Amino acid sequence: MTTGATAPALPPLAARMADIESFYAMEIMREATALEAAGASILYLCVGEPDFTAPAAVMDAADAAARRGETHYTVALGIEPLRQAIAGFYRTRYGFALSADRVAVTAGASGALLIAFGTMVNPGDEWLMPDPTYPCNRRFVSLYGGTTRLVPCGPENGYQLTPELVRRHWGPRTRGVMIASPSNPTGTTVAPDAMRGIHAAVREHGGALLVDEIYHGLTYDRDAAGRFVEERTALELGEDVFVVNSFSKYFHMTGWRLGWLVAPPSHHKAVEKLAQNLFICPPTIAQHAALTCFTPDSLAIYEARRAEFAARRDYLVGALRSLGFGIPQVPQGAFYVYADVSRFSSDSFAFCFDLLKGAGVAITPGRDFGDAGAAAHVRFTYTVDMDSLAEVVRRLHNYLNR
Template sequence: MQFASRVKTITPSSTLQITAKANALKAEGLNVISLGAGEPDFNTPQAIIDAAFRAAESGKTKYTPTAGIPELKMAIVEKLRHDQGLSYHEKNIIITNGAKHALYLIFQALLNPGDEVIIPAPYWVSYPEQVKLAYGVPVIIETSEDHDFKITPKQLEAAIHRRTKAVIINSPSNPTGMIYTEDELRAIGRLCQRHGIIVISDEIYEKLVYHGEHAPSIVEVMPEIKDQTIIVNGFSKSHAMTGWRIGYAAADEALIQAMTKVASHSTSNPASVSQYAALEAYTGSKDSVTVMRQAFEERLDKAYERLSKIPGLRCVKPKGAFYFFVHAKDAAINNGFNSVTEWAQALLEEAHVAVIPGEGFGAPDYIRLSYATSLDQILEALDRIEAFIRKHQK
């Protein structure tokens, strides 16, 4: 059987691969601690579950408009106004099957073969693969710890070419947890405005920021580039709704219409009851969001203190999301491994701790550790990692 050429270019998700391996070991009865998956360990708040149940009972189980139900669109418009001071209309919103689907639709609607999308590395694993699926060209900019893994205007300008169509800004970032400041966003926005480049602003971790930090949207900072900016967000991280698969994009009306066309011939519409659950998430109590954020902040502080004491590892303390992005090359070399990926594989098989190698994020010297699990499990995992390092010390 001959497969399409686009499939041959795609690299499988490293996060899903590690999670599958960890689950397989668990099924064998092994005590595996997974610091891999990027989803909250909290259950969806009960009020949201109840709203979905009521929707199903009342017959809201049919097809919905492709771009989503009007009530949820208006709730998103109000959220953008209230939380970020942004002015959008219902026509500027599309509801999607998760934020990942919103990104997929953006690339399918925007890119022609050969169009370039600038992606700062470390990056979320699906960005370059989705660009390639749309026959675009990912242009990777490597960042450094010295600049908190954020691109500089100088780097961005050097990467802009005739075929540059868009740049992705993910703040707070997966996998680093870093946040772009207002000044940094303003400098990036001015460059994009001057060159006519679209900004794709992935804000899925917007609510998960700590110690009084704020993760501003680039549209908040530079309202004048609103028409060339696409905001992507969703409910998975902020409301522990990963399995409900509801995200959204806010953008120029013409782009929303183009994305809707693509969606109409692929998914038809987001799941009906999931949309009503999301409606409750944005119109009901916000207490559960606060409780979850506070729990993550406590884990961040205590786990970072423990992580900082492990020899061979170093990490810039994140300001948002729920990941540590840890430099592990020194540990891997000192333990006799050829790469961090090999080291992480051995860590899983011997110490039964699952971490995500940085190779899939465009940073092969690093690993990503999620603290979206209980503090006891995180600290136990870190103890195992230190014991593994000391056991293999050369």
């Protein structure tokens, strides 16, 4: 038997790897699973994906597609019926007329971001993003030789960029702004007026605006009649806006690896070429199954689950506040609560480990999402059922009053 023990030395890792950090959440996960294996009861509030799965009809459609042999490559931008269905969704949900020609189906929002930044970022370019932000965004820019300027965003602006902040931080090498609304890790949104102002500020500088709408459909404000208020898509600001979205969150299909990118017509050919070269095509079976996401029955299921997330948010925010966590603004969406723990600790990373060991509750430290408020904040994910949330709150209460 050979062991491969004397492998020859390889060239050193590419220099860019020095900028790419692991998720600290994974360190919490590693510790949590070790404690669980040793018999501890752990509640996981650190995973950024819905606990629900795709509806049965979507799974049946995947099964049928596989059996029909829909398992070959498709065209790089995705099958035409799915591009049409996504465009149709913009018409019914947002009242926005989107041509299917502008839709590129991708391997998740991650694939969309890799392609979008690939068409825009030159070495040395700088992009503005809020701090805190979803960590992978910075990696996409750095993979293409660009840099990210993280702009500290506090609770006064819902931890989001404003037109004023964009103007103030725009530098000679800045080429664009990326925003997620609702955001990971804060669940907060950028109001339509502020988004319009940011777009105007970006245009003044001849830059690009990329908006991640992956948590659309998971917002919980209601109108006077008790219906969820629909978001506005940043696409309505103009053809120059890039929007990414995904089947991962509202449609509960994280592992199916399907999302989409709507790019300006000027970038369409570049998007197609990159999609061909990087991915060949998005996952075929998932594409066929996703057609079933837009039926009235499936949409009714998603809306019922949205109501469930809304109830969880309301419960968790109220309970955390009464335990002393700082949550200055109720997060409008996603399934995250970004909470200030400075009343309990000056080191949120240590707080997370201590909470895990002392109470069996796994949450994510702020340092995964930036620098500015990192030591003071943690992220709770409410992707567990109400009974589990109640147990989390009970454990937190005992832990904080021990």
